[in-house]
Amino acid sequence: MNDAAIPKDTRSAPAPETSRPKYIGERVQRLEDPRLLTGTGRYTADIRFERMAHLAFVRSDQAHARILGIETDDAATFPGVIAVLTAQDFSEIPDLVAPSRMKNYHPTHCPVLARDTVRYVGEPVAVVVASDRYLAEDAANAIVVDYEPLGASSDPAAALLGDAVFLHDEVPGNLVLERSFATGDAGSAIAGAAHVVEGRFRLRRKSPMAMEPRAYVADYDRGRDALTLYGATQIPGVVRDELAKLLNIAGNRIRVIAPDVGGGFGGKGSLYPEEIIVAALARRLARPVKYVSDRLEDLTSTSQGFDEYVEARLAFDDDGMFIALDAEVIGDIGAYSIYPWTAALEPVQVASFLPGPYKTPHYRGRVRGVCTPKPPTGPYRGVGRPMAVFALERLVDMAAETLDMDRAEIRRRNLVQPDEFPHRIGSGIIWNHSGFTECLDAAVKAVDYSGFKERQLLALEQGRWIGLGIGSYAELTGIGSRIAVAPGMPINTGNETATVRIDATGAVIATFATASHGQSLETTLAQIVAEELGVRPQDVQIVQGDTGMTAHGTGTYASRSAVIGGGAAILTTRALLKKVKRVAGRLFDVDPDRVETGDGEIYVPGTNHRIGFDELARAVYSDMATLPLAARETLESQENYDPVLGTTTSSTHIAEVEIDPETLSIRLTRFVVAEDCGRMINPQVVDGQVHGGVVQGIGVALLEELEFDATGQLLSASLADYLIPTSAESPHIEVIHLETVLPDNPGGFRGMGEGGTIGAPAAIANAVADALAHLGIGISELPITPSKLHRLIAAKNLTKDRE
Amino acid sequence: MNAKIDIALTLNGEAVTGRAEPRMLASDFIRDVLLMTGTHVGCEQGVCGACTIRFNGVVARSCLLFAAQLDGAVVETVESLGAPHDLNDIQKAFRKHHALQCGFCTPGFLMTVSEILQTLPLSTDHEIRDALSGNLCRCTGYEHIVRAVRDLVNQRDGVQA
Numbered sequence: 001m002n003d004a005a006i007p008k009d010t011r012s013a014p015a016p017e018t019s020r021p022k023y024i025g026e027r028v029q030r031l032e033d034p035r036l037l038t039g040t041g042r043y044t045a046d047i048r049f050e051r052m053a054h055l056a057f058v059r060s061d062q063a064h065a066r067i068l069g070i071e072t073d074d075a076a077t078f079p080g081v082i083a084v085l086t087a088q089d090f091s092e093i094p095d096l097v098a099p100s101r102m103k104n105y106h107p108t109h110c111p112v113l114a115r116d117t118v119r120y121v122g123e124p125v126a127v128v129v130a131s132d133r134y135l136a137e138d139a140a141n142a143i144v145v146d147y148e149p150l151g152a153s154s155d156p157a158a159a160l161l162g163d164a165v166f167l168h169d170e171v172p173g174n175l176v177l178e179r180s181f182a183t184g185d186a187g188s189a190i191a192g193a194a195h196v197v198e199g200r201f202r203l204r205r206k207s208p209m210a211m212e213p214r215a216y217v218a219d220y221d222r223g224r225d226a227l228t229l230y231g232a233t234q235i236p237g238v239v240r241d242e243l244a245k246l247l248n249i250a251g252n253r254i255r256v257i258a259p260d261v262g263g264g265f266g267g268k269g270s271l272y273p274e275e276i277i278v279a280a281l282a283r284r285l286a287r288p289v290k291y292v293s294d295r296l297e298d299l300t301s302t303s304q305g306f307d308e309y310v311e312a313r314l315a316f317d318d319d320g321m322f323i324a325l326d327a328e329v330i331g332d333i334g335a336y337s338i339y340p341w342t343a344a345l346e347p348v349q350v351a352s353f354l355p356g357p358y359k360t361p362h363y364r365g366r367v368r369g370v371c372t373p374k375p376p377t378g379p380y381r382g383v384g385r386p387m388a389v390f391a392l393e394r395l396v397d398m399a400a401e402t403l404d405m406d407r408a409e410i411r412r413r414n415l416v417q418p419d420e421f422p423h424r425i426g427s428g429i430i431w432n433h434s435g436f437t438e439c440l441d442a443a444v445k446a447v448d449y450s451g452f453k454e455r456q457l458l459a460l461e462q463g464r465w466i467g468l469g470i471g472s473y474a475e476l477t478g479i480g481s482r483i484a485v486a487p488g489m490p491i492n493t494g495n496e497t498a499t500v501r502i503d504a505t506g507a508v509i510a511t512f513a514t515a516s517h518g519q520s521l522e523t524t525l526a527q528i529v530a531e532e533l534g535v536r537p538q539d540v541q542i543v544q545g546d547t548g549m550t551a552h553g554t555g556t557y558a559s560r561s562a563v564i565g566g567g568a569a570i571l572t573t574r575a576l577l578k579k580v581k582r583v584a585g586r587l588f589d590v591d592p593d594r595v596e597t598g599d600g601e602i603y604v605p606g607t608n609h610r611i612g613f614d615e616l617a618r619a620v621y622s623d624m625a626t627l628p629l630a631a632r633e634t635l636e637s638q639e640n641y642d643p644v645l646g647t648t649t650s651s652t653h654i655a656e657v658e659i660d661p662e663t664l665s666i667r668l669t670r671f672v673v674a675e676d677c678g679r680m681i682n683p684q685v686v687d688g689q690v691h692g693g694v695v696q697g698i699g700v701a702l703l704e705e706l707e708f709d710a711t712g713q714l715l716s717a718s719l720a721d722y723l724i725p726t727s728a729e730s731p732h733i734e735v736i737h738l739e740t741v742l743p744d745n746p747g748g749f750r751g752m753g754e755g756g757t758i759g760a761p762a763a764i765a766n767a768v769a770d771a772l773a774h775l776g777i778g779i780s781e782l783p784i785t786p787s788k789l790h791r792l793i794a795a796k797n798l799t800k801d802r803e
Numbered sequence: 804m805n806a807k808i809d810i811a812l813t814l815n816g817e818a819v820t821g822r823a824e825p826r827m828l829a830s831d832f833i834r835d836v837l838l839m840t841g842t843h844v845g846c847e848q849g850v851c852g853a854c855t856i857r858f859n860g861v862v863a864r865s866c867l868l869f870a871a872q873l874d875g876a877v878v879e880t881v882e883s884l885g886a887p888h889d890l891n892d893i894q895k896a897f898r899k900h901h902a903l904q905c906g907f908c909t910p911g912f913l914m915t916v917s918e919i920l921q922t923l924p925l926s927t928d929h930e931i932r933d934a935l936s937g938n939l940c941r942c943t944g945y946e947h948i949v950r951a952v953r954d955l956v957n958q959r960d961g962v963q964a
Contacts, residue, residue: 034887036906039841046840262907295846518905691944719850727945728936
């Protein structure tokens, strides 16, 4: 892992020197666009079959209650109804359980339909099968469920108290997990430090809120006893593997296909009861079954994210050098520990990433995951790091304020310096070389940083409140098999297998177990294969998201596909190119090393030997006369790539805001991102990922909040209440790409799908706090909204009056 | 309430008929009865804009219309724009500027843009952002969509970028 002394360009294995056109690094127009722009994409809800039945779920309207009875007789007589089913009808399907080798972890048992007890509003309790969705909903409305409320604490801190109601018998004290990290002696170091800042930070629960609600269609072939499930999922391979177990079907009789998927952001990255039921019913009823969730169902039953308290203290010396960090994290994991990630995924990453990109010798962090009667939490873009970076970067600004030190300067002093990689932080994460200081310097340079204080004072004189905030972070991406995405979880996400073949017509097909749902993998993976093989990107067909095509693979999440999928693409295509050259060398009767390829042609420079891939394919597959039997090898290669560890991506975000002193509305006036994602496959795609991530981060900071009342009822259950940013709230976003030292993987790629959401909340929180500095108000909870600002200012005025 | 009625309309220039219960949403009718699935359904509350169509020449949320209201109407959906191998100028601009990622919201944006290019000056990016604010996108952060529309406005107005 020691990258430090090795110069650029030798880190990644460079492509062999040829005159072949380069596609990696080019703004290639997307190959998926023509269909998506013309309404000819095929999303799950667009799929239909003859005799297809439709499902409507009856969902709990209680947070935590015992089911006393379910009255279904009336519903069963409704027009079009084929079946009405409750938990007892699915007794053969085991409960969903996410196991983990992690100590101090208690898995939960989640039946596909609530059996005796409901644990969140929105949990499926019964399902109606009907000939039409409207009729299915009519009947679902006629089902009456009799509940006895059991009470529970909606607040995670209260759920930990001795007298709290237990949500699960198997989870004592509602404590699903507990984990601690320690390096050095943070307690003593803080006690002896010259300065300490502290805060209690809160991030409110979010919905990943993909534009396409979750949807599933299953088609059962009775003659072959074979099931095909089409689903809006990021993880078709994980779904296939687990469905085979839960439904007791051999893997070769169940095929899971993610067709065009309308965004995921983590929300489509877990296994859901609805997809199990759709698959099970298609087989039981021997007919196709479809379920498309509506927005209310999506907001109440798709996994949610980011719901933590962090109490943290940062100690530092007179020079602003960090000495120690201490943190208590309480994560509200919701009602169930989700499969496959477990409830540890989000809150444990808060504690493990909290030390951030800085050198802080002493660290102690403890995280507790608490179950509450709310929808289960799962992965959401950024996972853990948005909270960690928000808390830490607020503390860093508070430290700078304490010392009256410049905010960029205190970061510059504490960031891991270019000659200090690899660096192990207090939680054990190892940063390899990435542009920590370079990103900070580039972002600061892009804005009028040194002149800002003057602008701010001038604005204040004019009655305008403006602020500037910095958010610096580092993250691990493209994580290999040695570092689990979540500790001790039941699946291996750390590798990817690619298969690249040239068929009998000379066409190139590259197959992956990734599952693009907006990431542009049909284009970027094609760019890689095209450049390595010597064809054009539009000549490469990328096949993915279909378990019928691959033995194993988990999908697309965790900023993994470019690094791991791209790595597999490079290794596999290079292996195939060797075969191509061997065969062509035989055809041309030259040394294979003299054979070159490019733009779909195979040739020997300086000679008239030149054929197309179609001619090569014909010679190998169809024309029995040209090649001797021994030379007729299959034009297909398959290689696996496992990065073993991960690669470090770093970035600094700078936000400028203006707050209207009358309405307290917060407007973003400038947003700059400087990031190091290594070698870019397609700069336009990288920009798009950064923009989208930043705007989700703006939602985290200023708008989005799944608000629950004390009984666990969701109060923001529509898009009129759960506000995501529109174009009007989103600023122009400036992106600066830095390519410092390339990481040690085949392509020199770093993952960058999530970073925008990681840095933006911290930068915006710091900017808002800066704009309010003259009032002495800090920001410790996100989203910060005009009404919350009003309360903060009113409370401050009240305190002043008392003084 | 459940008796189906006949609905006749002009869809993308073609006279079509379908039968639906009067309560059926226009979005479901277009997708599930007329089998034009380019129009997407994201919220069924008129907030997200994914189901935006042109209804008698004016953009409308098809999830806020009943199928019965389409009787006698002229309706255009995303399928009325260019074809995969013959994209129209709006689609080309979206592709050139990478103004779509997952593509789910895209048909709604394309229909909205087709109208605002005809009805609004869009002289500033701020104005473009305001005009697009009735359509939600969760992938792009809107930056590239704004650039695509800016490019289209410049083409319309004969302005050199």
